[in-house]
Amino acid sequence: MFPANLFSLSLWAAIIQMFAALAITGYVITAAISLIPKQNVDRARVLVAEGVLTSLSFMVAATLLRMLELQTWRQILIFSLIFLLRTVLKKVFVWEKKLVLMMTFHV
Numbered sequence: 001m002f003p004a005n006l007f008s009l010s011l012w013a014a015i016i017q018m019f020a021a022l023a024i025t026g027y028v029i030t031a032a033i034s035l036i037p038k039q040n041v042d043r044a045r046v047l048v049a050e051g052v053l054t055s056l057s058f059m060v061a062a063t064l065l066r067m068l069e070l071q072t073w074r075q076i077l078i079f080s081l082i083f084l085l086r087t088v089l090k091k092v093f094v095w096e097k098k099l100v101l102m103m104t105f106h107v
Contacts, residue, residue, distance in 0.1 A: 009068050009069055010066065012065055013062040013065040016061055016062040016065065017058065019058055020054075023054045024052060027050060027052075027055075028047075030051075031044040031051070034047060042103065043104075046101065046104075049093045050097065052089070053093050053097070056090045060083070060086055060087075063082060063086065066079070
């Protein structure tokens with residue numbers, strides 16, 4: 001028999017958020033390792049930006065799963081603010097990645 005918690009949206013949202021944390025950790029470690037041989041800071045910045053973008057995609061999915069459990073207007077407002085913040089952060093990191101790539105290839 002399956003435990004009742006296996007079908008909990010909060011559990012699956014937490015699992016997705018854990019994958020997001022692992023993704024950003026992996027990208028940051030890869031960026032740090034890429035600094036060792038060539039000291040290429042731009043490449044490390046792009047790797048971290050890609051990691052944050054990947055992580056934010058997972059986080060948005062987890063947030064959308066949690067949205068299904070919202071019951072009060074206050075919860076809906078908090079969800080909306082968190083969703084807006086993650087969307088703005090994602091746009092900022094896309095811009096950062098483009099900026100670094102432009103600087104790298106136009107020099």
